[in-house]
Amino acid sequence: MNVLLLSIDSLRRDFLTAYRDTPRCLDYGVETDNLDRFAEKAITFDNHYAGSLPCMPARREWLAGVQEFLWRPWGPMEAYDDSLAELTREAGALTHLITDHFHYFQHGSHGYYEDFNGFDFLRGHEYDAWRTAPRDPDERLYRQSADPETDPPHGVGYVNRTNYARNAEALGLGDPDADEENFFGPRVLSRTAEWVGDHDDWDQWFCYVDSFDVHEPFHCPEPYASMYTDEDPADPDLPFWPYYGPVDEGQSELSEQELDFVRAQFAGKVTMVDRWFGRVMDALDEGDRWDDTAVIVTSDHGFFLGDHGWVGKNEPPCYDVLANTPLFVWHPDSPRTGERVDALTSAVDLYATVLEAMDATVPDGTHSRSLAPLIRGDAEDHRDYxxxxxxxxxxxxxxxxxxxxxxxxxxxxxxxxxxxxxxxxxxxxxxxxxxxxxxxxxxxxxxxxxxxxxxxxxxxxxxxxxxxxxxxxxxxxxxxxxxxxxxxxxxxxxxxxxxxxxxxxxxxxxxxxxxxxxxxxxxxxxx
Structure with missing residues (x-):
């Protein structure tokens, strides 16, 4: 059995058509045709929750089966962790990581990619310390993403939003009419489709794809930038990268016009990523791989877009906007394809689920509980909490x-x-x-x-x-x-x-x- 595990960072379930009729979702009218197409054949989990937050704690849950937030914050894979990549490799699978999520390569985040047979790191997203020139980045990109007082264009702090303006300019993303294939979500997902197509001759593989999109900055090209707004997306006074915090105070303070624009750009990114996810599905179609490949699509958490008076994710209480995350699972041997599952599940459960799908041993003592009984139709309940x-x-x-x-x-x-x-x-x-x-x-x-x-x-x-x-x-x-x-x-x-x-x-x-x-x-x- 092959397994494709895809995380779409910060993807809110209430922006997806597949969840639109569930009680916790509003109708934002966002186009997600390919995730809809996938949901029609997959199992849709209605009660799936995040665990350890935010970015790297969530990855340690998926890749080590440890619900870590009771013991430690953001950090590395530990020496005593049984990594998903190592265990699937020992079970005979070729393993590969495809990501533009630069946090894997920062201080204190080591150990997440080293156990894969290979990995693709696509540079330039968010604060990625990649390009240091030009000294003066594209004026529009800079003004829509940074605060000159805290992120001066010539600042040399380790974390500076000017990084994104320089990186995006290097990729040709400064032009409002820039080719969408050069944006981050399309690059990750087109590389995924290519990788799937290149490995028809392998008996078993595990491909973990971590798309940092739809994570901020919510910078996207046409037609997506204008799809959900009447504003001019090239207006330098409209931010596509909001600061975290209460909507009505502090650095994150946004007018109603600005907040509406931020929501529209987030929605545009969702549709853009959805369309390029269609390339991955097409690759599975063309290679006739659905019969021997399990596909899992999820997210680490959501993102506050004015909900409960907040923007961002780190400071507010963990409302369901953040914690109740999407999960879709296709398994070729499941009798429940196209169904919905209401059982309570947790992010850490994906670790044991992948291992069991690949006939790999689930280590003793893990916090993960395989979803296999739900997928097989042998159970209706999973967790009490x-x-x-x-x-x-x-x-x-x-x-x-x-x-x-x-x-x-x-x-x-x-x-x-x-x-x-x-x-x-x-x-x-x-x-x-x-x-x-x-x-x-x-x-x-x-x-x-x-x-x-x-x-x-x-x-x-x-x-x-x-x-x-x-x-x-x-x-x-x-x-x-x-x-x-x-x-x-x-x-x-x-x-x-x-x-x-x-x-x-x-x-x-x-x-x-x-x-x-x-x-x-x-x-x-x-x-």
């Missing part, structure tokens, strides 16, 4: 209907565990040693010693948040409103109080099941 969140902040749980977001005390530290002394809050700078770290076998899923040291907590929500997503799919009515962090008191009615207590108990059960560190309970005021 899904746990998700960012390291060092609120911890969130869902039972598939109710979502519960439990706050933390920002004055209470949390423990960080890693074989590296990482800067817990800074992914893009060299790691610095910690003088207060201690080493030992502190992790429940490995006997290998790691460093442990205190790191500060941060707060995403000051009080508990509880939502009934069946009755309130947009999560606007907090059933736990008025609750004090770390207490069992709510100002809701008895039914809401009962649900709050039940979901808080489910969260504690989940932490117990994972054998979470004591510091997680302490900073959240949980017994």
């Amino acid at each position: 899904a746990l998700y969140g960012y390291w060092g902040t609120s911890v969130n749980v869902t039972d598939g209907r109710y979502t519960y977001m439990h706050p933390c005390d920002p004055d209470e530290p949390t423990d960080c565990f890693s074989t590296e002394m990482m800067n817990a809050r800074q992914f893009a700078v060299p790691r610095q040693p910690k003088t207060d770290a201690e080493a030992g076998p502190f992790l429940p899923y490995t006997d290998s010693p790691v460093w442990r040291y205190d790191a500060p907590s941060t707060q995403q929500n000051e009080a508990p948040l509880l939502f009934d997503t069946e009755a309130d799919p947009e999560q606007t009515e907090n059933l736990a409103a008025g609750a004090d962090p770390g207490t069992d008191e709510t100002s809701g009615d008895d039914g809401a109080s009962d649900q709050t207590e039940r979901m808080r108990g489910l969260l504690v059960d989940a932490l117990d099941d994972y054998d979470a560190p004591d510091s997680q309970y302490e900073r959240m005021g949980l017994d």
Whole structure:
């Protein structure tokens, strides 16, 4: 069996036609003809949730089967990880990675690509430290993506939005009429189609494709740039790269016109990526590979586009806009093709699913549970809960209907565990040693010693948040409103109080099941 695993970064399920009729999705009218075509033959998972957020924590879940956010933030594959690429290679498969996701190649992100037989890294997206010339990048690209005060065109900071303007100019993307084949999503997906076509003579392969599109900056060519807006996409005063934060304050402050434009450019990118995904499907058609190839399409998380008053993804609570992610699975031996599955599933489950599809051994102790019983039609249920969140902040749980977001005390530290002394809050700078770290076998899923040291907590929500997503799919009515962090008191009615207590108990059960560190309970005021 071949397996093609495709992640489309930041893809919101409510922008996809396949999810348009489900209760948690609005009708944005975005064209996704090829993902629709794929959904017609695949299994569509309606209750799939992210796990460890954001970028590299999600990749470690997929590639190592470890739900890491209870123990550490953004970081590398660890020496004790059983990597998906290594295990599938040992099972006799040719393995390959295709990506424009530059975070794989940054400080502290090593180990993710090294175990593949080969990899393609397509340069230039977002902050990729690629081009250093010209000194003065294309004026329109620069003005639509950067803030001159924080990202000066001649600045030499490690993370600077000027990087994108220079990279895009080098690829010929400064012209509003630039060829779409030179943009990032099309480059990744056309290379994927080419790779599939080049490997007809291999008995078994695993191809992992990580498209950074539809991630910001939401820069796309015509016809997509104008497809969902009446504005001039070349207007340098309209940003296609919003700053993270509350919509109405701080650096991220956007007018209604600007926010509408950002949404339109995001939607345009979704349609562009969808059309080039069609090339991948065409390659599978032409090679007659559907009968021996499983195809999984998903995303790591969504993106706030003004929802709940936010833009971005790192600071706000983990509403379903971010956490309830798309998942489509085609398996040639499944009797459920074209069906929908309502069972609760988690991002970490893709690890064991790929291994089982390729007849590779799933290691003991993994947090991953294969979706194979659901795919075969042998089961209707999968998980009692899904746990998700960012390291060092609120911890969130869902039972598939109710979502519960439990706050933390920002004055209470949390423990960080890693074989590296990482800067817990800074992914893009060299790691610095910690003088207060201690080493030992502190992790429940490995006997290998790691460093442990205190790191500060941060707060995403000051009080508990509880939502009934069946009755309130947009999560606007907090059933736990008025609750004090770390207490069992709510100002809701008895039914809401009962649900709050039940979901808080489910969260504690989940932490117990994972054998979470004591510091997680302490900073959240949980017994």
